Amino acid sequence: MQIIQKHESVLDISQYAMQLDHLARTALYEEVSLEQKPGLVCPTTQGSHTDMDFPLFQRSIAALTGYFQSQCLNGYQGVAFENIQRCGIQAEQKMMTATAQINTHKGAIFNLGFASAAVGKCLAQDISVNAISMGRMIQQTWQEELLHHLERNPNSHGQRMRSQYGITGAIEEVASGFKTVLDVAVPHYLEIYVKTEDKKRASLQALFALMSHLQDTNIVWRGGLSALYIVQDMAKQFLARGGVLQHNWMQEVVKVEDYFVQHRLSPGGSADLLGVTLFMLKVEHEFRNII
Numbered sequence: 001m002q003i004i005q006k007h008e009s010v011l012d013i014s015q016y017a018m019q020l021d022h023l024a025r026t027a028l029y030e031e032v033s034l035e036q037k038p039g040l041v042c043p044t045t046q047g048s049h050t051d052m053d054f055p056l057f058q059r060s061i062a063a064l065t066g067y068f069q070s071q072c073l074n075g076y077q078g079v080a081f082e083n084i085q086r087c088g089i090q091a092e093q094k095m096m097t098a099t100a101q102i103n104t105h106k107g108a109i110f111n112l113g114f115a116s117a118a119v120g121k122c123l124a125q126d127i128s129v130n131a132i133s134m135g136r137m138i139q140q141t142w143q144e145e146l147l148h149h150l151e152r153n154p155n156s157h158g159q160r161m162r163s164q165y166g167i168t169g170a171i172e173e174v175a176s177g178f179k180t181v182l183d184v185a186v187p188h189y190l191e192i193y194v195k196t197e198d199k200k201r202a203s204l205q206a207l208f209a210l211m212s213h214l215q216d217t218n219i220v221w222r223g224g225l226s227a228l229y230i231v232q233d234m235a236k237q238f239l240a241r242g243g244v245l246q247h248n249w250m251q252e253v254v255k256v257e258d259y260f261v262q263h264r265l266s267p268g269g270s271a272d273l274l275g276v277t278l279f280m281l282k283v284e285h286e287f288r289n290i291i
Contacts, residue, residue, distance in 0.1 A: 013076055013123070014069075020119055021069035023286060024112050025061050027279035028105065031271060032057040034203050036253045038211075039260030040271050047257075048222075048266045051102055060105050063098035067091040067109065068116040075120025081145045088113045107170055107272035112279055114138055114146075114174050119283060129287040131186060131280040135177030146175040160221075167215040170269065178276055184213045185277040192244055201244040204253065206277050208243060210270035211235035218268035227265055234259070 032041060032054065039048040046053050067087070074084050091109045096102075118137040122129050127137070150171060173180055188209035193202035212235035219228045234256055246252060260266070 013073065013120075016123065017069040017072040017076070017120065019286070020072045020116055020283065021066060023282045024068035024116060024279055025064060027112075027282055028061050028064075028108055028275050029058075030199075030203070030278055031275040032061075034200060034207075034274075036204065036250070036257060037207060037271065038253070038257045039264075039266040040268070048261050048264045052104060056099055056102065057104055059098045060095050063094045064091055064105065064109070067094075068112060071113045071116040072120040075117030075122075076124045078121070078124065081142060081149070084113065084117055084142075085150070107268065108275050110170055111174060111178075111272055111276050114142060115178070115276060115279060115283075117142075119287075130284045131178075131182055134280060134283070135179070135182050137177075138174060139177040143175045143177070146171055167217060167220060169215075169217045170272065173273065178273070178280070180210065180214060181273050181276050181280065184209050185273060186280065188239075188243075189277055189281065195245065201249075203274060203278065205239075205243045207267075207270055207274050208235045208238050210273050210277075211267050212239060214267075214270050214273065216267050216269035218266055222265055223263060227263065231260075231265065231267065 033043055035042045035044060037047065041047050041049055041052050041054060041057060043054045070087050071084060074087060088109050091113070092106055095105050095109065115134055115138070118134045118141070119129055121137050121141060122133050127133050152171070185206040189202045189206040192205040193199065196202065212232050216228065216231070219231050223230075238252055238256065241252070243249065
């Protein structure tokens with residue numbers, strides 16, 4: 001990878017943004033490729049979904065090529081919030097065309113769009129690119145607009161759950177600078193990866209940590225608050241027993257998988273944040289020596 005010096009040329013920034021785009025799509029591909037995600041689409045199962053499968057997610061990810069590059073450049077150039085928003089809407093339209101109007105990556109477009117813009121803004125200000133600086137940049141730059149000026153769709157699942165139960169969702173998570181990702185998912189991932197050097201086990205541990213903590217509006221939409229509490233408790237118990245470090249961890253995960261499919265539950269919010277986790281770790285690894 002080409003190392004970018006300070007006072008980069010436009011060409012250098014474009015190449016850097018292209019690399020970021022590749023990392024974002026790779027993170028999304030690794031997330032959907034991870035087997036044994038309870039209730040979620042994997043290469044060998046549709047989970048709790050009847051309208052989605054693995055090839056659909058592959059087409060969706062391919063349709064997003066160039067989007068994360070654009071958002072990185074938007075952040076670097078310091079464009080208005082509305083421009084970032086418009087870029088995301090255009091990416092949504094491309095995704096929905098590729099998937100025949102099935103929402104596969106709306107959360108990823110929102111989450112990783114702002115994360116990519118944050119990387120661009122860090123570069124523009126000569127700030128080292130890592131998970132913490134990305135989160136802090138989002139807070140400092142867009143938190144106010146995300147929380148108080150972003151037009152919310154009252155008919156979306158997330159907003160209906162917010163109105164009905166008062167639970168927060170993707171907008172609040174992004175506005176916090178991905179606090180749940182930084183405080184919960186990344187530490188669990190790194191702990192397991194250091195001990196096992198196994199990305200699959202580290203990713204599953206991070207997913208269960210997110211499930212134990214997150215007010216996942218996808219779970220609430222499908223099963224109500226009672227389902228959310230059950231899911232959180234199941235994940236907490238799995239982690240308390242050692243998570244993926246248990247000798248029989250696969251059998252334990254299968255039990256959770258079976259329950260989710262039986263009750264048609266899908267922790268889509270947690271899956272979205274696993275994608276953010278993988279993206280942040282990739283960016284931090286690849287670009288740690290940039291500034």
